[in-house]
Amino acid sequence: MALYGLKLRRQEQVTIMEADFIKANSSNLPKIDVVMLSVFFASNNFCSTEFCNDKTSISSSQTSYGDDAISFVQLKRDGKLCVIKCKICPEYKVHANVYAVTLTVDEEDGVICSFECHGCVAPQGCCKHAMAFIMWIHRRSEEPSSSFTECYWRKSKLSQIRTNPKYMTVKHMFKSSPSLPSDPSVLVEFLEEAKKRKLNCKLLKYYEPNSSFHNPENV
Incomplete structure (x- = not known):
């Protein structure tokens, strides 16, 4: 108060x-x-x-x-x-x-x-x-x-x-809920190439076998 x-x-x-x-x-x-x-x-x-x-x-x-x-x-x-x-x-x-x-x-x-x-x-x-x-x-x-x-x-x-938000989130960028593409082929291709090159990418840990995001089609 x-x-x-x-x-x-x-x-x-x-x-x-x-x-x-x-x-x-x-x-x-x-x-x-x-x-x-x-x-x-x-x-x-x-x-x-x-x-x-x-x-x-x-x-x-x-x-x-x-x-x-x-x-x-x-x-x-x-x-x-x-x-x-x-x-x-x-x-x-x-x-x-x-x-x-x-x-x-x-x-x-x-x-x-x-x-x-x-x-x-x-x-x-x-x-x-x-x-x-x-x-x-x-x-x-x-x-x-x-x-x-x-x-x-x-x-x-x-x-x-x-008064402005410290960080901008996705909801501030769209008037309605953003829609993501249903085709996961680009993501799958990236994950495969990243594993081949053994890239130190934080995104890969979300698609490890024990992760709930293991299947890119669930994104």
């Missing part, structure tokens, strides 16, 4: 929208262009040696990490400021708690004002989760305009691994 409550609290933490925020979509996201990115990187000491390990971590991440990991994007506007929040799934430990990233953009002056990854142990604002979110918004800003509005209040691709 306690485990169920913990899972429920984690789910609520991810899916409940904060007060005064709205769902982010392709038509209401703030723009982050190349100039804003240049000013952002230049003004946050990303060339200093103390951030070397963090830059390495960021550059070593997969280019598609942000697109696969970011979920439940919400935003609110207060004058010229736009606050954008998201949940981002860890890159490797996908079953761990998600990170919450907050980004504030001055849309009038075209400046990234502040950024924070809550709960991350990396230096403030310099973890790959915050970087992934900033670059994700930048990529959305570079996309051509479309009449279709895409909602970003949704689960991430990486988070879906948590």
